[in-house]
Amino acid sequence: MSTNDKTNKRLYRLDELSDYKVASDYPDVRGWELLDAEGMRIGKIDNLLVNKFEERVVYLDVEVNEELIKKGHEVFRTPASEGIHEYLNKEGEDHLVVPIGAVAIDEDAGNVVCNTISFDTFAQTNRYNKGAEIDREYEVKLLAVYYPEDEINPEEEDFYNRRYFNRNRS
Structure with a gap:
């Protein structure tokens, strides 16, 4: 999940950017729990991912809980040519x-x-190692799992102007 051309890097962890901080009208949610609609614990928010060109947070970086990892190990795919099971994560x-x-x-x-x-859905989603660089290929695969009805063009200039990158509060 890394790119060889560092000039193409789009996402930065907030703690990498000394001159960036959470906007004053939003709480810093790092360390908070992420729950699904039924109140099931997905994990703890470890960091915020910032798109420097947009100058805003576009993703939450979540350390998933052990139950989600266990559930994810039940999910596997069968390569058609080999006839063996391979774990997703x-x-x-x-x-x-x-x-x-x-x-x-x-x-x-x-x-x-x-x-x-x-x-x-979170259990079936490809995860990554903490600190790994998030590239556009991973973003597109991830969004296809979260929003399978959407057609996602990775080359769109306004990639981060989709509904799923607009912040909400309850």
């Missing part, structure tokens, strides 16, 4: 990203709720 891949517009920040409860993506 590998050992140590315990992070995933969630578009900021897919969640609502509940300041009163001190958590973040995702009403549009289910626990099972």
